[in-house]
Amino acid sequence: MDIARHWRLRDQRYNLQGTVCAGCGHKMFPPRVVCPECRSRKIETFEFSGQGEVYSHTVVYQAPEGFDAYVPYVAALVRLEEGPLISAQLTDVNVDEVAIGLPVEMVTRKLTEQEENGLIVYGYKFRPRF
Amino acid sequence: MREVAIVGIGQTPVGEHWDRSLRDLSVQAILDALDDAHIARADALYIGNMLSGELASQEHLGALVADHLGLAGMEAIKIEAACGSGGAAVRSGALAVASGQQDVVIAAGVEKMTEMSSNCTTRYLASAADGDYEAAQGFSFVAINALIMQRYMYEHGLHKEDFAPFAVNAHANAVGNPHAMFRRPITEAQFRAAKPICAPITLLDSSPMADGAAAVILCPLDRAREFSERPIRIAASALATDTVALHDRRDVLFLQAGYESARRAYRQAGVGPDDIDLFELHDAFTIMAALSLEATGFAERGQGVRLAQEGEITRRGRIPICTMGGLKGRGHPVGATGVYQIVEAVQQLRGQAGDNQIEARRAMTQNIGGSGATIVTHILETMD
Numbered sequence: 022m023d024i025a026r027h028w029r030l031r032d033q034r035y036n037l038q039g040t041v042c043a044g045c046g047h048k049m050f051p052p053r054v055v056c057p058e059c060r061s062r063k064i065e066t067f068e069f070s071g072q073g074e075v076y077s078h079t080v081v082y083q084a085p086e087g088f089d090a091y092v093p094y095v096a097a098l099v100r101l102e103e104g105p106l107i108s109a110q111l112t113d114v115n116v117d118e119v120a121i122g123l124p125v126e127m128v129t130r131k132l133t134e135q136e137e138n139g140l141i142v143y144g145y146k147f148r149p150r151f
Numbered sequence: 152m153r154e155v156a157i158v159g160i161g162q163t164p165v166g167e168h169w170d171r172s173l174r175d176l177s178v179q180a181i182l183d184a185l186d187d188a189h190i191a192r193a194d195a196l197y198i199g200n201m202l203s204g205e206l207a208s209q210e211h212l213g214a215l216v217a218d219h220l221g222l223a224g225m226e227a228i229k230i231e232a233a234c235g236s237g238g239a240a241v242r243s244g245a246l247a248v249a250s251g252q253q254d255v256v257i258a259a260g261v262e263k264m265t266e267m268s269s270n271c272t273t274r275y276l277a278s279a280a281d282g283d284y285e286a287a288q289g290f291s292f293v294a295i296n297a298l299i300m301q302r303y304m305y306e307h308g309l310h311k312e313d314f315a316p317f318a319v320n321a322h323a324n325a326v327g328n329p330h331a332m333f334r335r336p337i338t339e340a341q342f343r344a345a346k347p348i349c350a351p352i353t354l355l356d357s358s359p360m361a362d363g364a365a366a367v368i369l370c371p372l373d374r375a376r377e378f379s380e381r382p383i384r385i386a387a388s389a390l391a392t393d394t395v396a397l398h399d400r401r402d403v404l405f406l407q408a409g410y411e412s413a414r415r416a417y418r419q420a421g422v423g424p425d426d427i428d429l430f431e432l433h434d435a436f437t438i439m440a441a442l443s444l445e446a447t448g449f450a451e452r453g454q455g456v457r458l459a460q461e462g463e464i465t466r467r468g469r470i471p472i473c474t475m476g477g478l479k480g481r482g483h484p485v486g487a488t489g490v491y492q493i494v495e496a497v498q499q500l501r502g503q504a505g506d507n508q509i510e511a512r513r514a515m516t517q518n519i520g521g522s523g524a525t526i527v528t529h530i531l532e533t534m535d
Contacts, residue, residue, distance in 0.1 A: 026283070030283060033283075036213040037371060038440045040300045047209075047298065047315075049464055051281075051283065051284050055448070057394075057399075060242050073483075075304075076218075076302065077298040077299070077301045077302035077403070078298070078301060079294050079296050079297035079298055079301060079350055079351070079352070080347070080349065080350040081291065081293075081349050082349065082350070083269075083270070083273065083291070083293070083348045083349070084270065084272040084273070084277075084289065085270060085273045085274035085277050085289065085291045086270045086271045086273065087267075087274060087289075089270055091289065094289065096288070096289065096290050096298065096300075097298070098350070098397070098398055098403070100300050105398070106397075106398035106399075106403070107284075107398055108281075108284060108285045108288050108290055108295075108396065108397065109288055109358055110288055117499075121302070121305050132287065132288065132289065133289065138474045142287075144287070144288070
């Protein structure tokens with residue numbers, strides 16, 4: 022069980038905590054220690070609002086192990102309003118309603134459940150904005 | 152730096168080899184390549200592979216394969232760059248010869264993908280992506296490619312059916328390749344009716360999971376005729392990287408590493424796209440074929456699909472691709488694929504491509520790791 026790995030990601034999974042470059046203002050999710058735009062190492066934490074819109078989407082019919090129970094589900098690239106793209110599932114939505122440009126917001130949902138007595142992993146998904 | 156030639160090739164048929172192990176496949180392909188170069192040993196082995204640890208419970212492939220070739224003692228290491236491992240292994244071998252550190256080198260690739268159930272293999276393939284921020288969200292590798300394809304269709308006003316010529320061409324060419332997994336043609340109607348894996352990607356946009364191994368023998372160009380009557384010169388070898396995660400790309404619809412590695416390769420060889428007679432590209436999915444054509448200058452942005460629709464990618468077209476079936480028709484044993492591409496380009500340049508023979512003096516290959524994070528481009532030429 023990769024407990025430490027999931028625990029380590031808690032600020033990202035629950036709070037969309039990324040980073041911002043103190044040099045050029047570039048905002049990053051996931052967090053980085055070097056700015057890919059200006060190579061500055063002056064990096065500060067930055068919490069994203071969780072608001073965004075669908076940039077691209079797919080319906081997954083054949084899932085990787087660990088996600089079989091959830092098919093079909095929607096995987097998307099979401100353009101966060103602060104700039105970065107994020108890879109996340111969409112939830113609380115009919116497959117037919119999903120379109121590029123759909124406004125969405127971050128929610129906390131179960132990502133996967135490991136084998137018996139294993140972890141239940143929670144994290145961010147996005148749903149159509151209320 | 153010394154110039155490098157390919158003087159031997161070997162490949163196993165691509166398919167579901169239930170009765171053959173990782174080492175069996177590797178050893179067979181390499182022995183065939185050694186025989187083709189009329190030699191029994193080499194100085195070093197670079198073996199491309201992505202998932203032997205996860206799928207076949209076997210790492211330490213360099214030493215294992217050297218041992219089973221009866222060549223324990225030589226330098227031997229595994230090279231890993233996801234689905235770009237094979238191309239990276241050929242480049243590593245070429246660098247070793249060019250540097251003068253090694254003389255006769257084996258560059259090989261192997262993958263054994265049918266050991267586990269397909270959802271398990273799907274999970275491990277996703278390790279080519281960002282583990283914490285793509286795979287952990289339930290994104291398969293197919294899903295990531297589907298996100299690219301969906302956006303590409305949106306931006307360029309295309310429909311899913313428009314991608315059919317890539318798959319139809321690959322299958323048509325696989326018919327004439329005795330090593331290919333799918334030696335049967337498909338029709339556009341079959342393409343339209345195929346079942347979705349991750350919409351809009353269907354089974355017939357996708358290359359199959361498969362087992363296979365391929366190998367080439369490399370040596371200094373000035374010694375090439377000791378080993379082969381028809382040596383092939385490596386005119387260029389280049390590898391470039393991009394962000395691992397699709398969401399971190401500056402432009403998700405452009406293979407920046409494909410552009411960069413091709414640019415370096417064209418410069419090394421002193422040629423441009425107009426000088427290339429055939430192009431073995433990485434059609435893991437139809438969308439990747441389109442993006443590869445655009446990154447390498449054969450098509451403008453958004454025009455890769457049109458090039459295919461106009462028939463220019465067939466064996467009689469302006470730039471034949473996947474001439475022995477490509478990843479879609481030959482099959483895609485991931486870590487071996489980059490070496491199969493080189494082997495097939497050599498077959499074409501030697502005039503050994505049988506029913507699929509094209510008049511060609513210069514071939515290009517492009518091997519893609521992940522959704523474009525590692526891209527290896529080679530240019531090969533005849534020496535006549």
